[in-house]
Each structure stands twice: as C-alpha cells, then as structure tokens.
Amino acid sequence: MKALLDQNRTLQEKALSGLIKASKTLGLDPTRYENALKTIRPDLFEKRKRSAKKPEKKISSSSASSIEKHPPSRKRVRLLSSKVEKGGLKLSFSGRVDKKWIRHFILERRGRVLYVYDFKNVRIPFSIKRFKGGSFKEIRIAQFDPKRVRVVIEVKKAYNPKLEFKDKTVYITLPYSKKRAEKATTSERKKRGKQSKKVDATIPKYLKRYTVVIDPGHGGKDAGAVGVKRRKEKDAVLAVAKRLKKVLQKRGFKVYMTRERDRFVSLKKRTHFANRKGADFFISIHANAAPNRASRYKSKGLETFFLSPARSERAKRVAALENSADLSDLNRYTKNTLLNVLNREKIIESNKLAIDLQKQILSSLKRKYRGVVDNGVREAPFWVLVGAQMPAVLIEIGYITHPTEGLRLFNPNYQNLLAEGIANGIESYIYHSGM
Ligand SMILES: [Zn+2]
Known part of the structure; x- marks a missing residue:
C-alpha cells in the first residue's frame, strides 16, 4: 500500500509539473497546479522561493514576468463603498483596479440569471452586502475567499452589462429601468460618456446554456x-x-x-x-x-x-x-x-x-x-x-x-x-x- 501511494505521488508530481509547464507556455494560469503540487511537495517551493525572490520582498506569489508587465497593479486594494446609482452599481476602491483582476461568468438557474464578477486582489471590510432593487432582483457583495471579492447581480431577465473603469471606481451597468431612464437627462448621459472610458464587457448578448x-x-x-x-x-x-x-x-x-x-x-x-x-x-x-x-x-x-x-x-x-x-x-x-x-x-x-x-x-x-x-x-x-x-x-x-x-x-x-x-x-x- 505504501509503495503504491509513493508511486501515485510520483506520478501526480510528474503530471502536475508537466501541467505547470504547459500552462505557462500557453499563457494560462498555473496557480491551481502549483497549489496542488505544493501540497505533495512543499519542499520544492521552499527552494524556489529562496532562490527566485531575493530583491522584491513586497510582492507575494507572482512570477518575475508578471511583475515586469504590471508593476503597480500587484498590490491589494480595498473595496471602500458600493452604491446603486444612475442605473449602475458603483464600486469605489482604495486603489486602481486592473481589468485583468476581474473574471465574470453567467449562471442561469430556475428562472434567475446571475451575473457573477470576481475581483482578484480585493478585500472588503464587511462580510456581505445586499441591495434589493426594481430593475434587478438582488445584488450581493461578499469576500469569496481571502483573495477575491465576488459581486453577484441577480436579475429576472438576461441583459447586456457593461463595465466602466474610472480611476479607482468600477461601474457595472444594471438592467434598463423605465423610471430611471426618464430621470436621466441627456446632459447627464453625455457627461458620463466623456468622463469614463467604456470597456466592452465581452459578455455574450445571448445567455450561454451549457x-x-x-x-x-x-x-x-x-x-x-x-x-x-x-x-x-x-x-x-x-x-x-x-x-x-x-x-x-x-x-x-x-x-x-x-x-x-x-x-x-x-x-x-x-x-x-x-x-x-x-x-x-x-x-x-x-x-x-x-x-x-x-x-x-x-x-x-x-x-x-x-x-x-x-x-x-x-x-x-x-x-x-x-x-x-x-x-x-x-x-x-x-x-x-x-x-x-x-x-x-x-x-x-x-x-x-x-x-x-x-x-x-x-x-x-x-x-x-x-x-x-x-x-x-x-x-x-x-x-x-x-x-x-x-x-x-x-x-x-x-x-x-x-x-x-x-x-x-x-x-x-x-x-x-x-x-x-x-x-x-x-x-x-x-x-x-x-x-
Ligand atoms: Zn467500463
């Protein structure tokens, strides 16, 4: 039994090392494999840490290449406030949020549609925050794990959300509401258009059904x-x-x-x-x-x-x-x-x-x-x-x-x-x- 376990571990180790290498070549995120490898061979990482990370003490768990690419964005930021205003969800952070930190996906379940946004490198001081609204069913914001904040926008009908980035804020559009549209004057809309750079959220218009x-x-x-x-x-x-x-x-x-x-x-x-x-x-x-x-x-x-x-x-x-x-x-x-x-x-x-x-x-x-x-x-x-x-x-x-x-x-x-x-x-x- 012991021999079999050892053999399994060696196989696993080989497979994981291969996957880490392959992920890196393909530009995919190898973190999950690295973590898995860490659990069976923690010693490998001890050595790596010591040899690879001498000068930059501040930066944690990131490879040399990503440090070069995005120097300022590696640090963590806090989510300071979240508000529903002007037909969108406004999130204000303590620092600039890198577009690359955000992952999003859609879930459809029993007549509900959930737009999920995960913000990496972000922390919040509260456990969970909820908004109930007219054009959306509910918005929930919570610390998903120590490194990620998850924002879930639950709506009854699929729509096409857009993300806007401006300094330290991220704005996620909410479903169209008639009342709100009447209130918002054309000048207001123009102003917003000028101030913030629109980023295509790359969410498909149709809802993906797997x-x-x-x-x-x-x-x-x-x-x-x-x-x-x-x-x-x-x-x-x-x-x-x-x-x-x-x-x-x-x-x-x-x-x-x-x-x-x-x-x-x-x-x-x-x-x-x-x-x-x-x-x-x-x-x-x-x-x-x-x-x-x-x-x-x-x-x-x-x-x-x-x-x-x-x-x-x-x-x-x-x-x-x-x-x-x-x-x-x-x-x-x-x-x-x-x-x-x-x-x-x-x-x-x-x-x-x-x-x-x-x-x-x-x-x-x-x-x-x-x-x-x-x-x-x-x-x-x-x-x-x-x-x-x-x-x-x-x-x-x-x-x-x-x-x-x-x-x-x-x-x-x-x-x-x-x-x-x-x-x-x-x-x-x-x-x-x-x-
Ligand atoms: Zn069979």
Missing part, C-alpha cells in the same frame, strides 16, 4: 465489468447517468445521453455524437473492477481520468479494461491520429474538469457514506475520449467487485449523491474557468 453529453459506459452485448452478485457495470452506470441527467436539467443544463437504455454503442459513435450536439462537456461514466478475485477486498475507490497519451502501468490496465469493448475502433486509430486529435489545451482543460469532478464527487459522497476512497485524478489513453472536441473525462464511480462498494453502486441514494457530486463538479469547473 450542453453536457453523458456517456454511460458499455451496454447491450457489452456488459462491462461484472461484480458482486453478478451485477453488471452497464446497469449501474446507466442508472447513475439517468440521475445525473435529471440533476443537470434541473440546474438549467441541456443534456444528451449516448444511450438511454441497454444497447450497444461503439466507442467512436459516442464522441461523434457529442461533437454533433456541440457539447461543452463529455462525461463518460464507468465502474472499475479488481484485476483478480484475490484483490477484490483491497480494490475500492473513485477516480477520474482525462485523456492523455501518457501511460502509467495502472492507467494502462484500466484503459485496457475499458477499451476492450470495441477493438475494431481501436485499430482504426493510429498513433498519429491520436496525437493529431489531442491538443495540449484540451488536455489541460480536461484535467481541470477532472480535478473539479473528483473533488466534488468525493465531498458529496462523504456527506453520507464512510470509507469512500479517493484514487485521485489520472491521465489515461481512453479511446472513448479520443476525438471529443470538448473537455472530456471518464469517471470510474467505484469498484463493482468490492463487497460493499459494489453494492452501493446500485443503491439509489448513493447514485443520487454521485449525480449531485458530478453536477457540482461541472459547475465548479465553469466557475473556475470563467466559461
């Missing part, structure tokens, strides 16, 4: 793994997939399934289907099996895979298991094709999605169940993920061969918690990526 393709593994002649009491993987994963579909639909997602009943679907058709539907996410659901009868008590836990050509021995074994269903497809893909389809950015995104999913699934299950085992996020060459043009992952929801876990996979409560966890993971990814 599409998820759920792929319950196996089906029909292909039973997948067979576990405790001869129960089949294909049935467990279909049940979970159906529950996930319901949960996601309730939250406003558009959902398709590669199969809705017990039928065989080739691996290639599964991702083709997702591409055709223009899916934003491809979630393949599987259950794992112990390599032999003797190890069925030992093998348990959940893991989330993302597609990658890198092969560890363990990943190879799981991949061989999952890939075996459709050998004819496997032959069709040459190594070259695989490398062509895989682009690094997609791997990074799929990895991020896998991290969020794994985390949220575990926390959902642990709320009600004991002995839930985290086998982590791994890369593996799953053929079902090859060719997907969106972030794609494969979740092994547990070992169907384990005496306890195998039965849980058929328990409706357990299945619901799995579904909730997967949905939370997708939402968490959307939040993190600012999609």
Whole structure:
C-alpha cells in the first residue's frame, strides 16, 4: 500500500509539473497546479522561493514576468463603498483596479440569471452586502475567499452589462429601468460618456446554456465489468447517468445521453455524437473492477481520468479494461491520429474538469457514506475520449467487485449523491474557468 501511494505521488508530481509547464507556455494560469503540487511537495517551493525572490520582498506569489508587465497593479486594494446609482452599481476602491483582476461568468438557474464578477486582489471590510432593487432582483457583495471579492447581480431577465473603469471606481451597468431612464437627462448621459472610458464587457448578448453529453459506459452485448452478485457495470452506470441527467436539467443544463437504455454503442459513435450536439462537456461514466478475485477486498475507490497519451502501468490496465469493448475502433486509430486529435489545451482543460469532478464527487459522497476512497485524478489513453472536441473525462464511480462498494453502486441514494457530486463538479469547473 505504501509503495503504491509513493508511486501515485510520483506520478501526480510528474503530471502536475508537466501541467505547470504547459500552462505557462500557453499563457494560462498555473496557480491551481502549483497549489496542488505544493501540497505533495512543499519542499520544492521552499527552494524556489529562496532562490527566485531575493530583491522584491513586497510582492507575494507572482512570477518575475508578471511583475515586469504590471508593476503597480500587484498590490491589494480595498473595496471602500458600493452604491446603486444612475442605473449602475458603483464600486469605489482604495486603489486602481486592473481589468485583468476581474473574471465574470453567467449562471442561469430556475428562472434567475446571475451575473457573477470576481475581483482578484480585493478585500472588503464587511462580510456581505445586499441591495434589493426594481430593475434587478438582488445584488450581493461578499469576500469569496481571502483573495477575491465576488459581486453577484441577480436579475429576472438576461441583459447586456457593461463595465466602466474610472480611476479607482468600477461601474457595472444594471438592467434598463423605465423610471430611471426618464430621470436621466441627456446632459447627464453625455457627461458620463466623456468622463469614463467604456470597456466592452465581452459578455455574450445571448445567455450561454451549457450542453453536457453523458456517456454511460458499455451496454447491450457489452456488459462491462461484472461484480458482486453478478451485477453488471452497464446497469449501474446507466442508472447513475439517468440521475445525473435529471440533476443537470434541473440546474438549467441541456443534456444528451449516448444511450438511454441497454444497447450497444461503439466507442467512436459516442464522441461523434457529442461533437454533433456541440457539447461543452463529455462525461463518460464507468465502474472499475479488481484485476483478480484475490484483490477484490483491497480494490475500492473513485477516480477520474482525462485523456492523455501518457501511460502509467495502472492507467494502462484500466484503459485496457475499458477499451476492450470495441477493438475494431481501436485499430482504426493510429498513433498519429491520436496525437493529431489531442491538443495540449484540451488536455489541460480536461484535467481541470477532472480535478473539479473528483473533488466534488468525493465531498458529496462523504456527506453520507464512510470509507469512500479517493484514487485521485489520472491521465489515461481512453479511446472513448479520443476525438471529443470538448473537455472530456471518464469517471470510474467505484469498484463493482468490492463487497460493499459494489453494492452501493446500485443503491439509489448513493447514485443520487454521485449525480449531485458530478453536477457540482461541472459547475465548479465553469466557475473556475470563467466559461
Ligand atoms: Zn467500463
């Protein structure tokens, strides 16, 4: 067990270092991977800190290149006041806010539309502030985490907010209100136009509705793994997939399934289907099996895979298991094709999605169940993920061969918690990526 853990850690460490490097080359934010690496190898960062940061004591946790690019904007500012005036939300800060500090995304949920703005490097002296209004339902401002302030504008109908920056203030337009429009004279409007530089908020006019393709593994002649009491993987994963579909639909997602009943679907058709539907996410659901009868008590836990050509021995074994269903497809893909389809950015995104999913699934299950085992996020060459043009992952929801876990996979409560966890993971990814 110890040896296995050590081996896992080395693999994780390798994967994370690779991702940090790749993120940097692609101009993406490597912080999350660095933090993850920090938890398994804190010593690496101790050394780095000492060698890299001698002259600039004031500046914390930023690379040399970003210091050069934005010298004044690295310090933190405080949000001094927030007011609703002239059809907008006026936020006044103690210093200048860099446009790059702001991330925004939209959520649509049960007839509400939420415009979310996260301000990095900002602190507020209060815990939460709420505004109720006519043209909007509610505005909430809170310290989201030690480094970020989150502003949520909740409205009944989608609109097109604009951000305006002026010295130390940021102005976010609110939905159009007739009363207010009558009050505001033309001169007032002109004045505002001159004083502040308008910045396009790059929020799409239409509301983005995310599409998820759920792929319950196996089906029909292909039973997948067979576990405790001869129960089949294909049935467990279909049940979970159906529950996930319901949960996601309730939250406003558009959902398709590669199969809705017990039928065989080739691996290639599964991702083709997702591409055709223009899916934003491809979630393949599987259950794992112990390599032999003797190890069925030992093998348990959940893991989330993302597609990658890198092969560890363990990943190879799981991949061989999952890939075996459709050998004819496997032959069709040459190594070259695989490398062509895989682009690094997609791997990074799929990895991020896998991290969020794994985390949220575990926390959902642990709320009600004991002995839930985290086998982590791994890369593996799953053929079902090859060719997907969106972030794609494969979740092994547990070992169907384990005496306890195998039965849980058929328990409706357990299945619901799995579904909730997967949905939370997708939402968490959307939040993190600012999609
Ligand atoms: Zn499977």
